[in-house]
Amino acid sequence: MKKPFLIVSIFFSIIIVTLLFPRKITHAIILDSTPNYTLIYTNNKIKKIKFKNSNLPKYTVADFKFNCFKVYHCQVATPSSNRILRKTSKKYELEHIGSINLSKNPSFYKIDENNNINIATSKDIIVGKNNVKSFFNKNELKTFVIYPMKDYSNIRVGISDNNFTSIYHKEIYLQFNSPGKIYNKTENIHLDIPKHYTIKFKFSKGKINIYFNENPVISKNRLYISGGNIKIANIKRGSPAFNPSFNGILELYPSEKGLIIINEVKVEEYLTKVVPSEMPVWGGIEALKCQAIAARTYAISDMLSNRYSTLGFHVDDSTKCQVYNNILPQNISNKAVRETAGIIMTYNSIPIDAKYYSTSCGTSVNYQDIWFKSDGSSDVKPYLKTNVFFNDNTTLPSTEQGWLKFYKNKDIDAYDKNSPYFRWNVSFDKKTLEDNLNYNLKQIKNNSPDYITLFKNNNSNKKLKRFPKKLKNLKNIQVLSRSDGGNIIEISFLFDNAIVNVKNDSFIRRSFKSTSPPKIYLQNEKFIDNWFTLPSSFFSIEVTEDYFTIYGGGYGHGVGMSQYGAMCLSKKNIDFKTILNTYYKDINFTMLYK
Incomplete structure (x- = not known):
């Protein structure tokens, strides 16, 4: 009889210990408190604890010790408000x-x-x-x-090296055009810099060497540099070339690959150097207002996307985002920024992805016709739609032969018709194009294999597992898929020993690149002879015995606002809101800040 009694005693002892055993909750967030319990968030779950009338404000973060009967210790956690x-x-x-x-x-x-x-x-x-x-x-x-973000007025810009080739720097020379300061918030570094003084910063073994007076000062962490109109003396921008200068605060920190420079500056100040860098000022005040609003919206959208959070900035200064400080501020573009200050475009109260590009071929396309995953899926952005920009009754083609005729036609009365890039063409001899494709298609296959498919021996039912050692005898190029607005979504290169299908705007355009490219002839009888990709994926191909000639239109991805088209409308005295509503559908204009 003793043994069952012992088992029962042990069982009840375990229950009592379990009920009394203290447990701990770290960083619970108080949601509500009643006379009987407190409702908390803990580990991303809602939980009730027996903590009566806590009297702690809603959303207080606290640590608790408790058992099944009561909370017997509560410690409010101290927050850090460090950025x-x-x-x-x-x-x-x-x-x-x-x-x-x-x-x-x-x-x-x-x-x-x-x-x-x-x-x-x-x-x-x-x-x-x-x-x-x-x-x-x-x-x-x-x-x-x-908490809700209230201040959108400042932006953090990553500064690239010469020619915008890299965000990483080995050396930086800063010229102070007014008295300035160099300081560190985690180390005891504070230097007062006189006017007209140039300071050298060098990346060395994961640290920053600051060359000031005789001996270098070494910083392991982020530096802050203040002083109006600070010039980076070893970076060139624009044509004619100049050394860019910056207001606001410059930050400099050592990454694994080199020094990162960040300019934290007012958005409106940033735009005074973006707008003239992205759009020629002769386009007129209304077009420049369009550019200012599009650039402001684009910048805020990029900020919210956290695109460069691992590097610590919101946008960079190159064409990956928006070109910043490649053209000096101009009076008319400054006026456009000033008269639209704080205005952005929104859709369902959210800043839109304000895509823009240089020149349309007479049409624009849906967002998902350009940016899509390898399975064809894409984000849906209803305000970026297929559109036509004709002044006459031109209709879009329905056949490949019709598209070829369309891209050959320089006389279409479209908004962008006076742009040199409205129509263009380039011819490849067969041997040159075969050599280009052998290299380019293999690179695409290696780097982005999901966007390229290989088939065996001219048989589109049998896939090749490996890229051929050499693609032989290019016989034809065919368009497999084209959007309603005219850009090529998927293209097929037919060789004797393989069929190679490529999809996506970027990869299709890159397929034709060359180390010694043939001239691309523009419609104003000028040409470009040093190019990396085709101007757009809006094109058709004419095949003859020895040549492949591409006839195309437009410059850029073709989504959102055509800058040249906006300038054309501006010259007709059309106001900026009407112009922007032409290119972005069902949007609202929102005052983000004043």
Whole structure:
């Protein structure tokens, strides 16, 4: 009889210990409190705990110790309001603290404009903004509470080297055109720089050597440089060439590959150097207003996308985003920026992806006709639609022969008809094109295999597993798929020993690149002879015995606003809102800040 009693005693002892055993919750977020319990978020789940009348404000972050009967210890967690300047998968850099390890299971919460809280992700943290509270646990970043972002007026721009070839720098020479300062927020570095002084910064073994006076000052972490109109003396921009200068704050930090330069500047100041770099000022004030609003919207959209968060900036200064500081500010473009200050385009209250390009062929296409995954799926952006920009009753073709005729026709009365790139052509002799394709198609296959398909022996039912050692005897090029607006979505190269199908705007255009390219003849009887890709994927091919001639139209991807078309409409005294509504559908104009 003793043995069953012992088992029962042990069982009840385990239950009692379990009920009384103290447990801990780290970084619970208080959602609500009643006379009987407190509702909390913990590990991204909602939970009730027996904590009566906590009297702690909603969304307080706290640590709790409790058992099944009560909470017997509550410690409010202290937040850090440091800006997060850079994010990687394992570490975040905090402005006044430096690089901190991220917990293996961090929690992210986002409070919206209506004061509701939801589960968020790391992508919701915008680098360089003041709307995040971070919470530590054992020297690691564990919890983040993200508040609505109120300040969009500043932007962080990554500065490239000469010719915009790289974001990484080995040396930087800064010329101070007014008294300035170099300082560090995590080390004891503070240098006062006199006017007209040039400072050299050199990347060495993961650190920054600052050459000031006799001995270099060494910084392991991010430097801040202030002083109006700071010039980077070893970078050239524009034609005629000049050394770009910057207002706002310059930041300099050592990455694994070199020094990163970031210019944190007011968005409106940024636009004074973007608008003339992206659109010629002779296009007229209304076109420049269009460019200012599109560029502002594009910049804010890129900021919110966290595209460069691992590098610590929102946009770079090259064509990967928008060209910044390649043309000096101009009075008329400054006026366009000033008269549209704070205005962006939105769709369903969200900043649109304000794509724009140089010249249309007379049409634009849907977003998904250019940017799609290898399986054909794509984001849907309803405001970026197929459109036509004709002044006459021109209709779009329905056959390949019709498209060839369309791209040969220089007399179509379209908005962009006076652009040199409205129509263009380039001819390849068979041998040259075969050599180009052998190299280019193999590169595409190696780097982006999902966008290229190989078939065996002219048989489109049998796929090749490996790229042939050499593609032999190019016999024809056929368009397999074309959008309603005319760009090629998939193209087929037919050789004696293989068929190679390529899809996607970028890869189709790159298929034809050459180390010694033939001249691309423009419709104004000028030509370009040093090109990397075809001007657009809006083209048709005419095949003769010895030559493949491409007849095309437009310059750029063909989605959103044609800059040349906008300038044409501006010259007709059409206002900027009408012009933008021509290119972006069902949008609203929103004042983001004043």
